[in-house]
Amino acid sequence: GNSTWEEIDDVKAGRNYGWPTTEGPSNDPRFEPPLYTYPHSGATNGNPEGCAVTGGAFYNPAVGQFPASYNGKYFFTDYCSGWIYTLDTQSRAVTRFASDLEQFPVDLKVGPDGSLYYIAHGFGAIYRISYTLQTAPQITAQPQNQTAPIGGSATFTIGATGSAPLRFQWQRNGENISGATSSTYTASNVPATYNGSLYRVVVSNGFGTATSNAATLTVTSNKPPTATIDAPSLGFTYIAGQTYSFQGSGTDAEDGTLPASAFTWRIDAHHDEHNHPFLPDTKGVKSGTFTTPTRTETASNVWLRIYLTVTDSAGLSTTVTREIFPRKANLTLQTNPAGLIVTIDGSPVDSPVTRTGVIGVIREIGVDATQELGADTYEFVSWSDGGARVHEITTPATNTTYTATFRRVAGLSTPVVQAPQPEFSYASLAAARGTASGATNVGGRLQRLSDNFYMVRATDGSITWQSAVNTLSGT
Incomplete structure (x- = not known):
């Protein structure tokens, strides 16, 4: 097209498409007519309008992502109007596929993953259009039977998949529970009359509904057991690379002293606001050991949380926790002369620099072989601890300074x-x-x-x- 029309042509060798004599629809027998045209303004009958076709691609990926109805269709986009249409080259019918694209699309490609990609010239960025199958909910994890003492609580949890957003509604004995609209529901302060109640959840979205199996709540006059972590003691601190013991006890009003089979231990390693499994669920022991690793998170805001759960013969459980924290020391890295760059755990920083770490954790310190400071060039000579230019250290028990010594390279005159x-x-x-x-x-x-x-x-x-x-x- 030129000033009035845009056109999509089926280019064949030796054919005359009329440029620049004509543009857009043409009945002139001298010229090959376009497969499809659209105007710069005044479009009718649901056809698009724009200013310039700037991208086009047939949808025939090795791995199809879009519905099968898109296979073989020609996708094209317009620079000014920010839309993508599809063209059926057989029927020559067009259908709007996408609108409100980012500014000024200038290319359109089908990726090997079956997604559609376009370049937005106005933002200098590449955008992806992908297809997500829309499905009704499916239950992936059923709620489990629970036991609670009179006045206690019980928690039911459901797992479900399906197109977002998923909506949840818990029911007790077939009646909706007000406010119980998440994937987890906790029945609190349960009375004896709730014994034998059935709990289920209805999961729904815009494409369907799924109802879980019913879980039974058993309310008992049995008292929950008491659990105690005897070791590590309150206020205990640890260092990396050492083996420590854990030990606990449990009693129950009905069962008396609980056997080892009633015990489950777990330890999580915490860093800042997240955590990782450290010791997985360990059942059937009242005591054991764990070893703190030396190659681990190098930050200092870390700690361990120990869990002990004891369960009586009636199925009631009690969980207690204890947090233990590491002993720490400061590492200071400096250079001679002062002000050169050092690396700690692979990250370059200006010296001098001080980092706090857990005693016993392995760190890496280093420097570049040559560095410039002002108009001078310096080359590495040695570390104060005798280590290589880049080497590992074990965080010592006391605050320690490591110095990298350099020597000045002799200056040279202009040739x-x-x-x-x-x-x-x-x-x-x-x-x-x-x-x-x-x-x-x-x-x-x-x-x-x-x-x-x-x-x-x-x-x-x-x-x-x-x-x-x-x-x-x-x-």
Whole structure:
């Protein structure tokens, strides 16, 4: 198209498509008519309008992601209007596929994953259009039977999949529970009359509904057991690389002292606001050991949380926890001369720098082999602990400073250019020679600045000196 129409053509060898004699729809027998056209303004009958076709692609990916009805369709986009339409090249029918694209799409491609990609020139970015199958809910984890003492609580949990958003409604004995609209429901302060109650959840979205199995709540006059963590003790601290013991006890009003089979232990490792499994559920023991690792999270805001759960013969459980924290020390990295860059755990930082770490955790410290400070260049000599330029350390028990010593590389004077001289031809420039005091094995090369102006550069492989500019009148 040009000023009035845009067109999509089926290009065949030797055909005349009328440019620039005609644009848009044409009945002129001299020209091959377009497969499809749309105007710059005044579109009718649901057809698009725009200013320029700037991208197009057939949808025939090796891995289809869109519904099968899109296979073989031609997707095209317009620079000004921010839409994508599909064209059926057989029926020549067009259908709007997407609108409100980011500013000024200029290319359209089908990716190997079956997604559609376009470049938004106005934002200098690539965007992806993918298809998510819309499905009704499915129950993936049924609620389990629960036991609670009179006045206690019981929690039911459901797992479900399906197109978002999923809606939940818990029911007791077939009646909706007010406010119980999440994937988890806790029945609190349960009375004896709730014994035998059935709890289920109805999950729904815009495409269907699924109802879970019913779970039974048993309300008992049995009292829950008492659990105690005897070791580690309250206020206990640890270091990395050591083995520690845990021990607990449990009693029950009905059962008396509980056996080891009633015990379950777990330890989670916490860092900042998240946690990771450290010791998985360990059943059937009243005591055991765990070892704190030396290769682990290097931050200092870490701790361990120990869980002990004891369960009586009636199925009632009690869980208690204990948090233990690490002993810490400061690591200071500095250089001589001061102000050079060091690395700690692979990250470069300006020195001097101090980091707090857990005693016993392995860290990596290092420096670059050569560094510049002001106009001078320095090369690494040694670390104060005798380690290699980059090496591991074990966080010591006390605050410690590590110093990286450097030596200054001897300065070199500007090389004196002996050749070429004025009036040399370009072909003679390879004969450039130079001298530089304070270095050996100095090589030279010529660098063209502009017509007839060159400079000579000399380097020993790490430092470059620049000569004055020579004026050449070569041919």
